[in-house]
Amino acid sequence: MIARRAIIIRLPKDKCDVNYITRLMALTNLAYRGFEVWVPDIPKNIQYQIYGFKNYMESLVFGTTPKRWFAETWVPLKTLRVYCDGARRGATDALVVLDFKKNVIKLYQVCKNEPGYSIEVPMPRWVIERVNEGGDIKYAMIGLRDNEPYLALVAERVVEPHVPSGCRLVVDVNAWSNGVAYGIINPGNRIAEYSSLRPNLRLIDTWYYRAEDLHKKLGRLKRLGLDSTPETRRLAREVKALRRKVYAYLRDFAQKKAHELVMKAIRLRALVIIDDMLDESRRELIEEKIPSGLRKVYLAETRRFIKLFTTQLQWYDVPYRFERLPSTVCPICQHELTQEEGRTMVCTNCGFKAPRDKAPIHWAMRAMPKAKVGPS
Numbered sequence: 001m002i003a004r005r006a007i008i009i010r011l012p013k014d015k016c017d018v019n020y021i022t023r024l025m026a027l028t029n030l031a032y033r034g035f036e037v038w039v040p041d042i043p044k045n046i047q048y049q050i051y052g053f054k055n056y057m058e059s060l061v062f063g064t065t066p067k068r069w070f071a072e073t074w075v076p077l078k079t080l081r082v083y084c085d086g087a088r089r090g091a092t093d094a095l096v097v098l099d100f101k102k103n104v105i106k107l108y109q110v111c112k113n114e115p116g117y118s119i120e121v122p123m124p125r126w127v128i129e130r131v132n133e134g135g136d137i138k139y140a141m142i143g144l145r146d147n148e149p150y151l152a153l154v155a156e157r158v159v160e161p162h163v164p165s166g167c168r169l170v171v172d173v174n175a176w177s178n179g180v181a182y183g184i185i186n187p188g189n190r191i192a193e194y195s196s197l198r199p200n201l202r203l204i205d206t207w208y209y210r211a212e213d214l215h216k217k218l219g220r221l222k223r224l225g226l227d228s229t230p231e232t233r234r235l236a237r238e239v240k241a242l243r244r245k246v247y248a249y250l251r252d253f254a255q256k257k258a259h260e261l262v263m264k265a266i267r268l269r270a271l272v273i274i275d276d277m278l279d280e281s282r283r284e285l286i287e288e289k290i291p292s293g294l295r296k297v298y299l300a301e302t303r304r305f306i307k308l309f310t311t312q313l314q315w316y317d318v319p320y321r322f323e324r325l326p327s328t329v330c331p332i333c334q335h336e337l338t339q340e341e342g343r344t345m346v347c348t349n350c351g352f353k354a355p356r357d358k359a360p361i362h363w364a365m366r367a368m369p370k371a372k373v374g375p376s
């Protein structure tokens with residue numbers, strides 16, 4: 001099986017001709033529809049490449065057929081990889097050259113319609129990481145998003161078939177205030193490990209409330225008509241920086257933890273069960289009377305966490321599925337659970353008792369592993 005992952009990088013706009021890229025995209029759109037239109041003033045080698053991709057038209061790598069005429073269609077391109085040991089792989093006529101010796105990506109003639117025109121962009125760390133995992137960047141795409149030029153790189157990797165061990169890794173994604181709870185159920189249907197991944201909430205709260213305070217102060221100054229004094233400008237910058245810090249911290253946390261869990265799943269050869277019902281978390285935050293701004297912070301990057309997690313599971317061919325694992329319904333008798341102090345859930349019907357974050361793991365234990373794998 002071949003696993004694929006993609007990344008997009010922004011290209012310097014001053015070095016790109018947006019109109020030219022728009023034309024290339026229009027030609028690609030036609031190519032997707034099976035037309036071959038040869039335009040005299042666009043380099044032949046680019047047009048050869050576009051029509052050379054005909055056999056891949058329905059492939060996932062290049063997306064599906066655009067629905068509208070002249071819809072934005074990214075231009076597929078072959079690549080040439082020049083490795084540190086001097087080895088070269090890929091198409092010799094490629095217009096995208098990944099130079100691992102100089103750590104740059106060179107783009108020829110796809111950014112501007114001038115003979116011999118080329119630009120260089122730094123090699124993203126992402127590429128190095130994929131290559132170190134045994135991946136290869138065979139294809140790239142160039143295109144516009146919101147009128148900004150981008151380069152998309154597609155990494156491919158041949159993955160070994162996953163031999164399941166009978167272990168299950170249950171991942172319950174909540175708001176950051178409760179974190180991502182995970183549990184490992186061993187083949188004997190017992191909980192072997194259980195933990196919650198939580199960011200440093202005190203740090204987040206401190207930054208958040210500091211930003212709120214400064215924001216209020218800023219509002220007062222603005223109401224006094226002091227919009228453009230050095231003091232208000234400094235405050236505005238500080239508020240922005242603090243807010244950015246919170247999101248950057250959570251983004252980083254999400255990325256690290258998603259990767260850690262994927263590595264765990266690989267090590268255990270586990271089937272992964274994910275509960276991504278964030279609505280329940282949102283309700284809980286409202287019940288706890290968390291201010292809406294902070295609620296937003298606690299839920300920030302949680303969707304991205306799931307996206308990162310599943311993308312990497314696919315990349316490593318780890319089977320996973322989404323399952324609803326309620327934390328407020330008894331996994332034994334399905335009676336409603338009552339929450340006691342310290343987020344302990346109790347069933348008044350059958351006597352089941354567990355920490356709130358652990359209840360979903362009990363639900364997963366109930367459901368015996370099924371044969372169906374992959375995203376549902």
Ligand SMILES: [Zn+2]
Nearest residue numbers: 330333347350
């Ligand atoms: Zn019960």
